[in-house]
Amino acid sequence: MTLDGLYAAMPVPLQNLACTWAGYRRARTRFTPHFHRRLREWQESGRSSRERLHGIQQERLFALASRARRHVPHYAKLALPEPRCEADPQRGIEAMLAAFPVLEKADYRVDPESFIAADIPPRRLLKGKTSGTTGTALPLWYTPEALAEEYAAVWRLRTSVGIGLFDPHFSFGGQLLVPMAQARPPYWRTNAWGRQTLFSLYHMTRANLPHYIDALHAIPAAYVQGYPSSLHLLGRAMLDAGRPLPAGKLRAIFTSSESLLAFQRETIEHAFAAPIFDRYGTSEFAVSMTACREGLLHVDMEFGIVEVEIEEENEHFVRGPLLVTGFANDATPFIRYRIGDVGTRAKRPCPCGRPGDVFLDVDGRIEDYVVTPDGRWIGRLDHIFKEQLDVAEAQIVQETPEAIEVRIVPRPSFDARAEAGLIKEIRSRVGDQIRIELVRLQEIPREPNGKFRAVKSAVGRQMGEEGNNR
């Protein structure tokens, strides 16, 4: 990724103007009449009942299945959807879903264009990419309405915690905003129209972080949005410098795009002095979950259906790979799509009172799992680092079945005893058969899109792609 030459050559005030113009155009495509209509409807249905939500799901699923059958070549051979069941919408939904086989990424890869709905004029199609690891992303198509519905889900969450559409805020996304060669602050740009301060993720070195902290204290904002890894890096630096934000400055922190790891949450909430509301979504517009004050992830039921292929079950939860069916993406419908993420669904309703399905967590992709030589799949390894106060950042990389590389950014207090404790902690999860190589780094490299990955397992990915036969 490189910055456009013209933009890169502009002085900062003109770059701010360009960011403002881009922000204005972005808002025009997002905050459409469809967005406002859906937001109003969903604010109301989000306070209704589980039965009402199932009723909405059944209507939307029926419409989706009928359209897919008629207008989407991939689904053309499928039987017509089951009739709706007014008396018991949940049963109606189950019957309709049962008519669709599970959709694998491999099925989509064969012929993505066979998923395009023919009743949507080509000029209305926007082109995106499937989520997934770099190199395996596939093209997909969506409409402005899909985008509007995605933002309706986002803004239902935000408005529910008292944030308004035009409140000032900080943003830590993956955009390239600041030329790489720039060696002086500001490492942020301003979208004045959207009252947004956009920070560069690509200049967050130890030497530059104090400038970021100055800006966070000086610039007014009501909330911050961003990747958990970036907010964590900054939060760590704020706490180390004894400069957390004053309580009451921010009302909320919104994280998305990466798994919010256990060790990140505490640091971020402490440093930014506000509660985190995480969100789980994917670029297929096939699923959306938004967190509540209890820290659980509620399925945005009006947006789609999430099924769990149960691999583990006890009295409190079911856990397994997710099958998602999105109502928003009318251009390339994904029905019962195995998205590649594993989730844990609670069996009880959330204490916060919001109706519908609720997840304890969605903890990662198949490639977030380390596979041991004896064939065990170990997920949630980021939890190892939650208690490791002597480690600033950590990542586990598995290239072969025999070994894992544990990359750490040690803090000054990381000594032989801390190392022994860390190894013991890792052994307690991965067993004795796998080799552990500890590597010390100054910083942990981000993915090309600026994201941080806690676990990168080529072995997990390979086995996952060989048929999901876990």
Ligand SMILES: [Zn+2]
């Ligand atoms: Zn809740």
